[in-house]
Amino acid sequence: MDRLTAMDSSNHWYGHAHVLARWCGLDEENPPPVEGVIQHGWTFVHGFGAAHKPPAGRPKLAWSDVCRRRGEAIGWSDYVVIGSPFAYLEAHVEPDPEQERHGTIWYPFHGTADFENVVGDHQRLIDEIRDVEGDDVTVCLYYVEYEDPTVRRFYEESGFRVICHGHRGTLWEGTDRLFLHKQLGEMRRHKKVASNRLSSAVLYGALTGAEVGVYGDPMDFPAVKDGFNGEPLFHAWWPYMFGETIDREAAEALARIELGADLLVPPEELKHILGWTNG
Amino acid sequence: MVSIVKLEHPENVTLIGGASQYWIDKPKPELDVEWSQLLVPQVSGRTLVVGWTPTTTLRMIGEAADELHVLVRGIVDASEIGAALPEAKVWCGDPRGLTQYASDFDTVLCLSDVSRVLPLESETRTWRQVADDVLALAREGATTAMWVENDLGIHRITSTHNPRAERSDDDWDVMRTFDESRPLTLDAVNAAFPGATAYVTWPSHQWSLIANAVTANPAAHAAFAARACVAPLLGPDPVYILSTAARAGRLLEYVSGWLVTENWPTPLEAPMYSSEQGRVVEISQELPEGTRPAFVVFAELTASQNMPAVRRFVADWSATYAEPGKGTAALPLNVVREEGEGYVFTSLAPAPEDKSANDERWEALGEIVGLIRNRNWRHLWPANYTDARVLNHLGIMAGIHTVSPARASQLIPSAPDVHSGFSSLDVPSLVAAIDRNNETINTLRSELALAKNEITRLKDANAGPLRTPMKGARFVKRQVKGLLSR
Numbered sequence: 001m002d003r004l005t006a007m008d009s010s011n012h013w014y015g016h017a018h019v020l021a022r023w024c025g026l027d028e029e030n031p032p033p034v035e036g037v038i039q040h041g042w043t044f045v046h047g048f049g050a051a052h053k054p055p056a057g058r059p060k061l062a063w064s065d066v067c068r069r070r071g072e073a074i075g076w077s078d079y080v081v082i083g084s085p086f087a088y089l090e091a092h093v094e095p096d097p098e099q100e101r102h103g104t105i106w107y108p109f110h111g112t113a114d115f116e117n118v119v120g121d122h123q124r125l126i127d128e129i130r131d132v133e134g135d136d137v138t139v140c141l142y143y144v145e146y147e148d149p150t151v152r153r154f155y156e157e158s159g160f161r162v163i164c165h166g167h168r169g170t171l172w173e174g175t176d177r178l179f180l181h182k183q184l185g186e187m188r189r190h191k192k193v194a195s196n197r198l199s200s201a202v203l204y205g206a207l208t209g210a211e212v213g214v215y216g217d218p219m220d221f222p223a224v225k226d227g228f229n230g231e232p233l234f235h236a237w238w239p240y241m242f243g244e245t246i247d248r249e250a251a252e253a254l255a256r257i258e259l260g261a262d263l264l265v266p267p268e269e270l271k272h273i274l275g276w277t278n279g
Numbered sequence: 280m281v282s283i284v285k286l287e288h289p290e291n292v293t294l295i296g297g298a299s300q301y302w303i304d305k306p307k308p309e310l311d312v313e314w315s316q317l318l319v320p321q322v323s324g325r326t327l328v329v330g331w332t333p334t335t336t337l338r339m340i341g342e343a344a345d346e347l348h349v350l351v352r353g354i355v356d357a358s359e360i361g362a363a364l365p366e367a368k369v370w371c372g373d374p375r376g377l378t379q380y381a382s383d384f385d386t387v388l389c390l391s392d393v394s395r396v397l398p399l400e401s402e403t404r405t406w407r408q409v410a411d412d413v414l415a416l417a418r419e420g421a422t423t424a425m426w427v428e429n430d431l432g433i434h435r436i437t438s439t440h441n442p443r444a445e446r447s448d449d450d451w452d453v454m455r456t457f458d459e460s461r462p463l464t465l466d467a468v469n470a471a472f473p474g475a476t477a478y479v480t481w482p483s484h485q486w487s488l489i490a491n492a493v494t495a496n497p498a499a500h501a502a503f504a505a506r507a508c509v510a511p512l513l514g515p516d517p518v519y520i521l522s523t524a525a526r527a528g529r530l531l532e533y534v535s536g537w538l539v540t541e542n543w544p545t546p547l548e549a550p551m552y553s554s555e556q557g558r559v560v561e562i563s564q565e566l567p568e569g570t571r572p573a574f575v576v577f578a579e580l581t582a583s584q585n586m587p588a589v590r591r592f593v594a595d596w597s598a599t600y601a602e603p604g605k606g607t608a609a610l611p612l613n614v615v616r617e618e619g620e621g622y623v624f625t626s627l628a629p630a631p632e633d634k635s636a637n638d639e640r641w642e643a644l645g646e647i648v649g650l651i652r653n654r655n656w657r658h659l660w661p662a663n664y665t666d667a668r669v670l671n672h673l674g675i676m677a678g679i680h681t682v683s684p685a686r687a688s689q690l691i692p693s694a695p696d697v698h699s700g701f702s703s704l705d706v707p708s709l710v711a712a713i714d715r716n717n718e719t720i721n722t723l724r725s726e727l728a729l730a731k732n733e734i735t736r737l738k739d740a741n742a743g744p745l746r747t748p749m750k751g752a753r754f755v756k757r758q759v760k761g762l763l764s765r
Binding site: 035036055056057058059060065068077078079080081262263265266268269272273277278 | 584585586587590659660661662663668671672675676680681721722724725728
């Protein structure tokens with residue numbers, strides 16, 4: 001049966017299903033429908049967003065075991081911990097040995113296309129970035145901010161290189177399936193990855209072996225749902241993850257846990273888990 | 280409960296004082312436990328077997344003895360044994376009553392606890408008194424064996440039946456609840472029978488494992504005890520308790536009972552003996568400290584949802600048994616210890632000769648899936664996974680890939696509906712059965728949701744079999760029927 005319509009559309013966000021299809025040796029341009037819901041971003045809760053209610057009885061494909069434990073603590077079940085798609089890509093795509101890292105790639109914390117905007121003083125943030133990193137800076141904007149001329153202009157006029165990894169995609173439309181490929185490539189080109197909040201990008205950077213920094217005005221996130229703003233907890237849990245320079249090994253160790261980098265499932269088994277084989 | 284029975288019996292059955300019209304000791308159902316291989320070398324001369332004993336065992340003992348006498352308390356049991364063994368002399372009643380007819384036996388075997396010997400027609404006597412009544416039937420220096428039930432054994436403390444509250448035959452006996460003379464520890468048993476040798480037994484009054492508490496290797500003893508005590512249905516989990524008890528060095532406290540022997544011409548030399556499908560196997564493995572039953576470790580890894588560790592466990596196990604000659608791959612007959620990141624397996628029994636390594640590994644995986652699912656142990660698979668899919672996931676981890684759903688259903692044993700001294704239809708078991716059914720319902724619900732979405736998509740596209748309402752209805756009917764028939 002063609003299960004395309006049965007798949008949760010968030011499985012395609014950032015090309016996650018595509019990356020996993022590549023790992024499994026399948027057509028990465030047209031990944032088969034995934035049975036279950038893949039966690040689509042790093043989170044300090046149960047693996048899923050405030051508005052995302054994974055269906056009962058279907059696999060919740062979480063990145064890390066701690067997400068499973070948090071989910072089970074609130075009565076959810078059916079977790080299968082598979083690790084993050086970015087970790088699969090990082091393990092699968094060899095780095096270019098000729099490439100030398102330089103400069104900093106900076107990820108201003110982003111809002112979402114669906115619900116939440118980030119509100120703050122971008123110019124003040126730019127000044128702080130320049131003070132710490134100098135001029136060799138690439139600012140990577142999320143497509144929501146990248147397509148907002150007001151926000152984008154701040155960064156372009158700063159003289160920094162400004163890029164965007166592409167669209168997340170919505171309801172299987174507009175997904176840039178190479179989103180993570182571009183992100184991995186950029187992170188491997190830069191010496192340092194930084195942001196004003198602890199986020200997926202910071203952990204991705206740490207996983208690639210880059211130096212990391214988390215500093216600057218975290219800005220406001222006024223529409224965030226109750227219980228889904230982790231800033232106060234992050235400072236309590238991982239105080240060492242905040243600052244202009246952070247212990248690289250400690251950051252990488254945390255990234256490996258949070259991104260499930262040591263939990264990657266071998267291809268034949270992952271195909272079975274994702275419902276890409278019979279039986 | 281037993282109904283009133285006709286007072287008819289074969290000619291070789293003699294009713295004596297205490298014969299009970301309303302009692303049957305034969306277990307329901309009778310399990311395949313056969314100890315004659317071990318008992319026959321001990322038997323000689325005039326031999327008395329006290330208490331209900333399987334007729335296969337009695338027949339073998341009868342062939343080795345000059346005369347076989349059997350004493351049971353219920354007329355139904357006596358009649359059945361008398362009919363099955365015409366050469367035997369079967370007595371029905373109180374052991375004290377037998378002294379008027381026969382005594383001074385050369386061999387006396389009482390393989391049931393004496394609480395199953397005293398008839399309800401007799402006045403109440405203590406455990407000690409009845410034990411002495413039985414042993415008084417032996418001549419001086421006779422070969423004797425008497426099994427003593429541990430009232431705090433694993434079978435008792437995990438049972439949800441309350442013998443003080445229940446009124447079924449299995450839960451009531453004439454002395455159990457008020458007897459103070461019963462020994463409750465191995466030391467007390469040794470003190471109660473000076474000069475005798477006591478072995479420990481597992482798992483219940485139909486014990487299938489005998490061990491020497493002194494010579495049995497602790498790790499091997501723990502492994503075989505856990506295997507013997509896997510209850511066929513749910514309830515308080517004996518394996519969990521025994522596993523923890525073994526780690527605490529307290530395994531011996533939970534034995535089901537003690538087999539007390541005296542003057543055996545062929546003493547039990549091996550540290551352990553296990554009854555395996557009609558034959559007795561000697562077990563003398565010496566295992567390093569820290570070795571644990573493989574199926575227990577597997578159950579713990581899946582319960583903690585540690586998929587990478589389960590993968591390493593299954594891969595190492597599969598690699599060990601990829602070639603023949605390493606013993607059986609069955610996880611309940613394997614022990615394991617962790618070495619670095621890996622697992623090292625030791626088989627406790629030879630492999631069946633008629634199976635390929637591949638078939639044996641599949642059967643072992645099917646067995647472990649059945650073990651976990653039938654007991655509703657926590658595991659790492661989502662609710663929509665069928666048992667076959669769980670099996671295939673393990674097959675992939677093992678590097679032996681997958682099997683068809685039909686083959687999977689052959690490999691995975693279904694939940695047994697018999698009990699062997701452990702609880703059967705108790706409340707936790709029923710709740711667990713409901714949980715299992717809920718998982719199945721969730722699976723079907725998921726599949727139906729998928730089918731529903733597909734129908735909606737086809738309907739929206741106005742294509743395929745849904746062009747007309749009748750075709751649509753037939754399509755839905757086929758889909759639902761197909762799902763329900765899985």
